[in-house]
Amino acid sequence: MPDLPPPASPPRPAAPPAAPPAWRRLWPLGLLLAGLGLAYALGLHRALSLDALATHRAALAGFVAARPVLAPLLYLGLYILVVGASLPGATVLTLAGGLLFGPWLGAAAAVAGATLGACLLFLAARHALAGALARRAGPRLARVAEGLRRDGFWVLLSLRFLPVLPFWLVNLAPALAGMRLAPYAAATFLGIIPATAVFAGIGAGLGQVLEAGGRPDLSVILSPGILLPLLGLAALSLLGAWWRRRRQGGRDAAPGGQQRGD
Template structure:
């Protein structure tokens, strides 16, 4: 094995180790309850919204669960302001993830994939806005994975950013409304929030499945 191959293998092993370490830290050291996170965010007083947006922006770099942070935003700021702050932070965080993937994954981005992966890459590159929007509508799909996949598939930055901004609105409201409902303590509001969450989570999945079936029938 020559030196160049050894260096590449070492880089990949180092990258895998770094990702594993970050995931372990996010699941153990940084594991927090949504209500505890709400209390900590509100401790910043008038700067709480700014701090929340900053945390959400850098969240992808430490793999902190977006759902927990979104619920904490609803607990801290209510359904409407929580949704607004989360949309700003999540969009900035997605853009940061996209940039990081573009910067550190240049070899993957330049590479032309083959087989089914090549078809996906080609479709994502040509119809990036549509695909990112479709996946963003489904809040159960890993938020950061979509950002990295879009970067590797060479989706245009403007298409990615706009699709992200639009696509995260329903899911973001669902998580924030769910979080804010717990503050009221009203069982009816909590049940309504749970119902809204289920609808905004399940409907996009149904739409996506029907679209996939239609695409298969057209082939």
Template sequence: MRPLGAALLKVNRTRVLIVVAIIALFAAYWGLDLGRYLNLANLKAGQAAWQAYYAAHPAVAIAGYFLLYVAVTALSVPGATIMTLAGGAIFGLWAGTLLVSFASTFGATLAFLTSRYLFGEAVQRRFGDRLVAIHAGLAKDGAFYLFALRLVPLVPFFTINLAMGLTPIKTSTFYWVSQVGMLAGTVVYVNAGAQLAHVSSVADVLSPALLGSFALIGVLPLAARTAVRRMQASGRFRGKR
């Protein structure tokens, strides 16, 4: 019993330290009003300076941007959209897409794990009414459902991260489906950032037609899965003797 008790105590201490660290980061973000820097006006005003810094110190700029993006996404604080536009504005389309794709997925996975192991009950209480449909969809369609959610920008990504942490989905599955599912939206926003001079507001990035296209792409895997199930149920896939 002693080794088990010591192990549990160690786990509890680790959780407490993680919670304290998260609270400290939240306090710093809101207390210092860091969110005021994550807006389109500041990005446009500082674009030339950040590009110059990247040219002079590429490794530091890349590492700093990557870590900041992961932190913003993992903490589920406002700013991921501006950070994505900044990726294109500073690093260009290809490098920006690569950085944002991995940083956003790492951050989302950290939020997912935090929800699963630390704040499961709290998230359930706060977002319980939004989780019913997600649980039902995931139970029915698995990774296809998560892929569809990632492709529809109308669904807040931070809600998806927290909600999926309360489901039995594997962490590895959550990671790769999220990275693939978010890639199309990532390219759109990074490309908009690379042409920042033509963007007057974040709403300019996603047109109704583009939103509709994303929704259609997201629905297609679910529709295909449903069609296969119906064909299997009707016996069309059974071999004839």
């Protein structure tokens, strides 16, 4: 009988891809931290205050009048820096936008700057930390991440409508949980419009208050006329998450695995 060839050995499983070097993962976050340190070293955090706004209001108004195109662009860039580096003072910056550019342009520039800055921080944190966190995540965190990937738009939208958590924390948590950028950016953009419009409107009438040596009453955001609509919007966004999950459950329960028609 002729000799049979030896049986082929089973293929070896492919080795998992090597993790990228730490510097390649962490450099975007390190860049933002360096920007944060530089901003504190230059005293930018002290400039983002109502006292500084009252002191330099006339000079800022003159700059805006002399450079009507450049001034909003600089304001937008400053807002992106403040939110991206998680500097305090975004509320004062929104008031300044309403004071210098009016309620509509001021609100639009603030919403654009806050959204771009939040997306910048989101991308930096996801690039630096999300992969390592996912490799070390336990079952509970995996369920949270899955929930954010499924209903993250609606959950984040409710948090943006009613800012009960610090803005920087709401920026970071979805990135670390693996949420996608598109729903994150959309929920951020839509969710910050109402409160930003309120603060820009307050800022538009701030000139006379500052001239009289007063300070704006920011507690107006907690008044029933403002707070109740925001609560309603947050509840509607959570209702959207519930309805989406209910529909998904109905599809999964359809006979034969087929989706039921609406």
